Amino acid sequence: xxxxxxEVTQLSPRQAQRLVVLLGFVGASVARHYQEHVTGGxxxxxxxxxxxxxxxxxxxxxxxxxxxAKHTGTGHxxxxxxxxxxxxxxxxxxxxxxxxxxxxxxxxxxxxRIRSYxxxxxxxxxxxxxxxxxxxxxxxxxxxxxxxxxRASLIGEDARHRVREATVLLATLRKLMVDFAxxxxxETMPPxxxxxxxxxxxxxxxxxxxxxxxxxxxEALKRDFLLGLAIDGYDQQAxxxxxxxxxxxxxxxxxxxxxxxxxxxxxxxxxxxxxxxxLSDDGDLRRLVAHHPALIxxxxxxxxxxxxxxxxxxxxxxxxxxxxxRRDEEGIGDRLLVSNRAGTTGMTETFLERVTRARQNHxxxxxxxxxxxxxxxxxxxxxxxxxxxAGTPVLVELAG
Ligand code: HEM
Numbered sequence: 001x002x003x004x005x006x007e008v009t010q011l012s013p014r015q016a017q018r019l020v021v022l023l024g025f026v027g028a029s030v031a032r033h034y035q036e037h038v039t040g041g042x043x044x045x046x047x048x049x050x051x052x053x054x055x056x057x058x059x060x061x062x063x064x065x066x067x068x069a070k071h072t073g074t075g076h077x078x079x080x081x082x083x084x085x086x087x088x089x090x091x092x093x094x095x096x097x098x099x100x101x102x103x104x105x106x107x108x109x110x111x112x113r114i115r116s117y118x119x120x121x122x123x124x125x126x127x128x129x130x131x132x133x134x135x136x137x138x139x140x141x142x143x144x145x146x147x148x149x150x151r152a153s154l155i156g157e158d159a160r161h162r163v164r165e166a167t168v169l170l171a172t173l174r175k176l177m178v179d180f181a182x183x184x185x186x187e188t189m190p191p192x193x194x195x196x197x198x199x200x201x202x203x204x205x206x207x208x209x210x211x212x213x214x215x216x217x218x219e220a221l222k223r224d225f226l227l228g229l230a231i232d233g234y235d236q237q238a239x240x241x242x243x244x245x246x247x248x249x250x251x252x253x254x255x256x257x258x259x260x261x262x263x264x265x266x267x268x269x270x271x272x273x274x275x276x277x278x279l280s281d282d283g284d285l286r287r288l289v290a291h292h293p294a295l296i297x298x299x300x301x302x303x304x305x306x307x308x309x310x311x312x313x314x315x316x317x318x319x320x321x322x323x324x325x326r327r328d329e330e331g332i333g334d335r336l337l338v339s340n341r342a343g344t345t346g347m348t349e350t351f352l353e354r355v356t357r358a359r360q361n362h363x364x365x366x367x368x369x370x371x372x373x374x375x376x377x378x379x380x381x382x383x384x385x386x387x388x389x390a391g392t393p394v395l396v397e398l399a400g
Contacts, residue, residue, distance in 0.1 A: 002054045008067045016071040018108050021088050023065055024080025025117060028201040030061075035203050035337055042337060045204040062205065075247030079205045082216035083246055086131050089115050092399040093135040097165060099393075103139035105131065117201045122189030126198065129180050130214060132396045136173045137219035140166045144226050147262055154266040155294035163297040170304040172394040177311040181318055191323045195340045199320075202344040203337050210244040213344040218249040225253065227305055228261030231358045241345065263363035266298055277366045285370045295364065299371060302362035309359045313352050321349040 008016065027049070034048030035041035041048065052061035059067075066078035076083060091107040091114070109115075116123035143162040147154055180188055189198070202211040210216075221238055235257055242250050260268070267273050270292045280288070289295050324340040327333065334341055342348045 002052065002061065003056070005054050005064070007055060007057070008064065008071045011068075011071060013071060013073045014108065016068050017074070017076075017084075017088055020065070020068055020072060020076055020080075021084045021108065021115060023061075023068065024084045025115060025201075027061065027065060027205060028080050028203065029117060031203045031205050032201050032337065036200070044207075046206045049205070075245075075250070077210070077244045079209055080212055081244050082212050082214070083249075085212050086127055086217075087134065090127050090131040090398075093131050094397050094399055095135050095139045095169070096395040096397070097139065097169065097393060099395075102165075102169075103135055103142055105135040105138055107131075118197060120193070120197075122193050123198055125180075125187075126189050126194070128398065129176065130217070132176055132398075133173055134217055134219050136169050136176070136394070136396060137217070137223060140169045140173075141219055141222050141226065143169070144223075144262065148226070148256070148259060148265075154262065154269050154298075155292055160294050160297045163294075163301045167297070167301045167304045168392060169394060170301070170308050172392050172396065174304065174308040174311045175392065176396070177308070177315050181311075181315055189319070191319045194319045195323060196335065199338050199340065199344065200335060210241060211338075211344040212244075213347075215343060215345045215347060216241055216244050218245060218253065221253055222256055223305065225256035226262050227302060227359075228263050228363055229355065229358050230361065231355060261363070263298065263302065266294070267363065270295075274363055274366075277364075280366075282370050285367055289367060289370060295367060296371065299364045299367050302359075302364055306356065306359040306362060309356045313356045316343070316352055317349065 005019070011019065030052065031045055031048050035045055038047075046062070049061045053059060054061055054064040062078065069076040069078050074083075087105060088108040091109065091112060093105045093107075094101050095103040114124040114127050116127065143166045146152060147159055147162065153159055185191070202213065204211060214220075221241075224234070225238075238253065238257070242253075245253070264273070267277070270288070272288070277285070320340055320343075324334065327340075338344060343352075
């Protein structure tokens with residue numbers, strides 16, 4: 001097949017993008033099977049491609065792939081990526097809120113199919129879940145990003161409306177994940193399939209490259225920088241993932257990282273900051289909330305962000321960390337190629353627990369006692385509670 005491929009310059013950027021998706025699967029398969037079957041393959045993954053050439057000119061596979069990636073004009077990485085496997089591969093996802101389209105994440109193929117490593121439906125469901133999640137996150141970010149503009153009020157009616165809608169969308173994201181976990185394995189992807197088959201394709205192509213991972217979901221990264229995440233070195237950690245992102249994703253993240261977070265702006269607008277909140281007693285906090293009811297909306301947004309993170313942590317435990325612990329206890333051990341004791345970019349269970357805790361300890365977490373201590377019928381508490389399990393007017397659809 002490779003010998004029949006055209007020269008990169010004969011392709012349009014969009015055709016190049018499609019070929020990046022397809023050859024991404026090919027490259028991942030070659031890398032995996034080589035490393036599983038050849039002694040020393042894991043130490044030198046790049047040798048998997050030694051005898052693989054493309055086209056009449058016999059261009060080495062990785063050089064052809066890199067040229068193709070460049071030709072897309074998107075700044076795509078020179079191996080498969082989150083963008084190629086998830087966003088470009090899965091068809092267009094639309095998110096509707098109250099019937100109106102609030103986000104659209106296009107795919108590159110209009111054949112209604114989801115390409116996968118093995119052609120099994122479990123893999124398709126996984127890719128679909130992640131892209132649905134990303135589309136909902138995009139909708140959230142599109143509501144919140146205009147609030148980063150200079151002089152945008154974060155306590156006015158427009159901001160409060162945006163924040164409330166974003167909370168509804170985050171509740172949907174959480175529900176997508178909780179529902180996926182609740183389905184029987186034959187209707188999602190059995191954990192063994194995830195660990196022993198799917199994840200094993202996230203092998204290295206070169207010793208230090210970045211294999212595809214949910215950690216490269218740019219909308220999730222953007223949300224963390226919009227809402228703030230108090231973890232030392234989180235910026236640097238995100239920057240280490242930059243090579244595997246696209247140009248516009250790097251630029252957007254760069255901009256968000258350089259400004260104050262929305263909760264910091266919010267507190268500044270009402271004349272306070274986190275340090276002062278920490279020094280306030282319950283009476284002060286209650287007065288502050290009564291004076292600025294927008295705080296309740298923001299609190300609920302941050303709390304839902306944390307709950308969505310908790311749902312994701314639960315998924316990672318269910319499909320990876322718990323079954324691997326069982327394997328360790330039973331003496332079965334780990335896979336040699338892609339370890340199931342950590343994510344593909346090296347995130348451990350402890351790290352995922354840490355980020356979830358950091359999201360729970362958000363900038364307005366200090367308001368929690370005064371917001372939930374109120375009686376159910378009085379203002380703030382009612383708002384917090386009723387938002388929690390309200391039905392969702394959100395529809396996440398796969399076009400076509
Ligand atoms: C069955 C479903 C899922 C499982 C088993 C799962 C598992 C994991 C694992 C093991 C990691 C660590 C990755 C690494 O080290 O590179 C991770 C990270 C991540 N995943 Fe997932 N994931 C699932 C669904 C999703 C979905 C639907 C999304 C997005 C909508 C997502 C977004 C993320 C993000 C943003 C991270 C970085 C950690 C964080 O910010 O909390 N994942 N996931």
